[in-house]
Amino acid sequence: MSANLIAMLAEATWQTLYMVAVATVIGALCGLPVGTFLACSRKGELLSAPLVNKVLGIVVNATRSVPFIILVVAIIPFTRMVAGTSIGTTAAIVPLTIAAIPFIARLIENAIREVDSGLIEAARAMGATPLQIIAKVLIPEALPGITLGLTLAVVSLIGYSAMVGAVGGEGLGDLGIRYGYQRFMPDVMAMVVVILIVMVQLAQSIGEWIARKVDKRAPRNRGA
Amino acid sequence: MQRDSTTGAAIAFEGVGKSFTSKGRTVTALEGVDLAVAPGAITGIIGRSGAGKSTLLRMVNGLERPSAGRVTVGGRDVGTARGATLREIRRDVGMIFQHFNLLSSRTVLGNVALPLEIAGVPAAETARRAKDLVERVGLETLADRYPAELSGGQKQRVGIARALATGPKVLLSDEATSALDPETTQTVLRLLADINRDLGLTILMITHEMAVLRDIASHVAVIEGGRIVEEGATYDIFTRPAHPTTRSFLAGVTGVTLPQFIAARMQLDPPAGPSREVIRITFLGANATDPLLAEMSAALGLEVNILAGAIEEIGAQPFGNLLISVAAERGPEARHYLDTRGQRTEVLGYVG
Ligand SMILES: Nc1ncnc2c1ncn2[C@@H]1O[C@H](COP(=O)(O)OP(=O)(O)OP(=O)(O)O)[C@@H](O)[C@H]1O
């Protein structure tokens, strides 16, 4: 394989990492409050607001039900507004993030709803405010689940990032399609696939390792 | 905490009712409950599953609001308190739970520190007080462990330390020993009794085991179908149970059961022909009954069979149960003799 090709692969790998990392960080920053609110605003819960919960839930579902490739194209005007341009790697971060937020929000919502309601009760009995319960009980207790959720989000975003070639986003997916498929260079395609597999494996392993570190529940039963 | 000005109680329920409505159906969990919990005492609530025990207890710290009546803690109305006022009251009321409800993400020390953090106590003082409390419950060597690494009894000790963190005057316990084995139950009960004595804490505890009450409660309320059917000093409830529910709770705990070969033949009415009356004698205090029975036998010229007997303690007071039989036609005479000498008698039945 030529030095040129290797440089291209290296750059594409970097671009993919960049897009996924930025989308994950922003997605998590926005998804955490949204997910927490979704979990806590159901009827009879801490911040009971069933109507708002329902509306937010519909918005989240709507965003999630749009196929990613359609989302990319549909929000081009918005992307231009945010990124200043609608093509290129930086621009591609916008649809990736938009897709990441509701996905991460749902994962965080699930992780928080897994927390034993007895702990909420104990905190209420201590005289905690709803915000204290969220910050000191729900999020710390849900952390193992949240970590695994974010791992899943990273893996999914690596997959999504392959589609942003459609709007001039670069990265591994784009390289694979342009060189491996359109110019029929099977070695490039093979390398792209191998790098993506390694990337996903790494993300999964690191995520699981962190989740294990933060999980203090019954270590004896988890072979640790 | 100040006491209720009218009753002097640490906790007072006045005409308290509670109903739940879910899916259009209304369940009445409590009705017309009046109860004054004495300050500094350990009061037990006992009742069958679904009787309304937890609902009653949870009103004391406002986890549940009364649908009718008034609940006051230290003279403050909990039922109508909201927001900051309610949180203030809750800091004066500690609570421990059957399933401990400890944070798995925090160490022993961290769990005990939580109520202090919530109350906004400065970090240095929080650390110091949490450490003291962990020592108070005898867990200093486990301070940095996580709950998953502790036994049930140790977890409940953490629960107790946590409940005491904000220096409450009242401690609520919802079946705190139900998930523990008998031996561990004893150590946890002893800890609660120590705390009650050392800190003058008012403890209101739910249990479905009469034995738990016998060991540490000075007052008992029996609840059945959302109503308090009997209440009073533990000693009186144990020795003179008035309500059938109380009796059935006591059956397995106090005293004595008839030998099987007699129980199997016993009937409620005297059979035709010669028969013997089976009498339960409950003797209070340290009364020696042996001489009494011997005296009765001599005085009345009566043959007395002793079937079973036991002496036990409620609090520090001894109390005994003796099952005897006498010829059925001499029964009333024998009971009169014992009754006039301060013993309590009860006819259990007759054997032919
Ligand atoms: N949140 C609720 N919604 C509807 N019904 C409820 C609710 N909480 C309690 N109840 C009902 O109120 C009654 C009393 O319940 P409670 O939990 O106080 O009983 P308990 O005496 O504590 O029983 P256990 O010994 O099983 O804990 C039950 O019939 C129960 O089904």
Ligand SMILES: [Mg+2]
């Ligand atoms: Mg209960």
